[in-house]
Amino acid sequence: MGDAIEYRLQTAVDARRDDLVALCRDLIRIPTLNPPGLNYREICGYLAERLARSGFGVELVRAEGTPADSSKHPRWNIIARHEGARPGECVHFNSHHDVVEIGHGWSVDPFEGVMKDGRIYGRGACDMKGGLAASVIAAEAFIATCPNYTGAVEISATADEESGGYGGVAHLAEKGYFDPSRVQHVIIPEPLNKDRICLGHRGVWWAEIETKGRIAHGSMPFLGDSAIRHMGAVLEEIEQTLYPLLATKHTAMPVVPEGARQSTLNINSIHGGEPEQEPGYTGLPAPCVADRCRIILDRRFLIEEDVTEVKREVTALLERVKAQRPSFQYEIRDLFEVQPTMTERDAPVVKTVAEAIEKVLAKQPAYVVSPGTYDQKHIDRIGRLKNCIAYGPGILDLAHQPDEWVGIDDMLDSAKVMALTLAELLTG
Numbered sequence: 001m002g003d004a005i006e007y008r009l010q011t012a013v014d015a016r017r018d019d020l021v022a023l024c025r026d027l028i029r030i031p032t033l034n035p036p037g038l039n040y041r042e043i044c045g046y047l048a049e050r051l052a053r054s055g056f057g058v059e060l061v062r063a064e065g066t067p068a069d070s071s072k073h074p075r076w077n078i079i080a081r082h083e084g085a086r087p088g089e090c091v092h093f094n095s096h097h098d099v100v101e102i103g104h105g106w107s108v109d110p111f112e113g114v115m116k117d118g119r120i121y122g123r124g125a126c127d128m129k130g131g132l133a134a135s136v137i138a139a140e141a142f143i144a145t146c147p148n149y150t151g152a153v154e155i156s157a158t159a160d161e162e163s164g165g166y167g168g169v170a171h172l173a174e175k176g177y178f179d180p181s182r183v184q185h186v187i188i189p190e191p192l193n194k195d196r197i198c199l200g201h202r203g204v205w206w207a208e209i210e211t212k213g214r215i216a217h218g219s220m221p222f223l224g225d226s227a228i229r230h231m232g233a234v235l236e237e238i239e240q241t242l243y244p245l246l247a248t249k250h251t252a253m254p255v256v257p258e259g260a261r262q263s264t265l266n267i268n269s270i271h272g273g274e275p276e277q278e279p280g281y282t283g284l285p286a287p288c289v290a291d292r293c294r295i296i297l298d299r300r301f302l303i304e305e306d307v308t309e310v311k312r313e314v315t316a317l318l319e320r321v322k323a324q325r326p327s328f329q330y331e332i333r334d335l336f337e338v339q340p341t342m343t344e345r346d347a348p349v350v351k352t353v354a355e356a357i358e359k360v361l362a363k364q365p366a367y368v369v370s371p372g373t374y375d376q377k378h379i380d381r382i383g384r385l386k387n388c389i390a391y392g393p394g395i396l397d398l399a400h401q402p403d404e405w406v407g408i409d410d411m412l413d414s415a416k417v418m419a420l421t422l423a424e425l426l427t428g
């Protein structure tokens, strides 16, 4: 690719600055909250109209039969494809269109797309409507600048990433949309910062542990058996033995932030005894010994670890508690499991994006691995495509926070990197 093309591509992206801002704000204004999965059809329709205007063939796919799909909350996805002048490789940008709940602590309307000091604020601004908007602008700028390119450009916006991706990328991968015969390069514009390439992610195992007891009157607890006290013993054992063990397990994966370069465990929730009452209930609780207590574990593991060993550590811990507490009974249920994945540094998409970052930002990219999983897991495992990275604008730490924002210049820079990547891969 010559300097002249690079210059024209960057100019073409700069010329679309207002368009990029408007697109990002429009996307934020469609509140695609997940759960439950609101306005998926609306956002797909909006993108379909825009991309059809830019010459893409568009397809809307509903992930019928996937976990959260219902007639009230259908899981809609859009895949748009633009064909070049002759057949060749396909570069695919995949963004999730869903956003998480807003939570508390916002100083602006989370669905207004407020623009202030070179930033756009809103739920999903950085995770990841800013990245989606940047990829659309990059593709449109590339197609306008290099209309005779070889191959194809695809853009997808998919559902449910925040809840596992089964109604989104997993479904499309199962339908063959990420088959290596159809798509050769995948970039997921998650907010990993414009100068970093994310090669993959750690593994996950979620499990529910339930301790069992016997209900009795709270004034005579000795007649019952408290599942909460049993769970207290489990939590104590986790503190005393499991956390210290996890702190000794380190990875060679370049995970960011650095605190995640070891095995980690979060206890997502705890529930014991009486179910919580509806908000607004003003009565007192009933005095009962808890006969059930449940926690949900969120264990993140390393590429160096084996998932069977990860599970064995927890069952061994429960057996240790059992040995010390005569009436202790438990159940453990697997909820969710994802293997760690990491794309090779010399994979074509990694090398090409790295060169484009050097050209646009005049610096070497950093290579990172995400502490949490994202849709790469489905592209890797179901789609069997290994040439996949996450690259996009926005600061990862802002994701899911109040006053989430994305920088306009960051979106523009990463759109330039994406446009140069397209030119390198498709005009060779």
Ligand SMILES: [Zn+2]
Residues within 6 Å of the ligand: 096, 127, 128, 161, 190, 191, 374
């Ligand atoms: Zn995301």
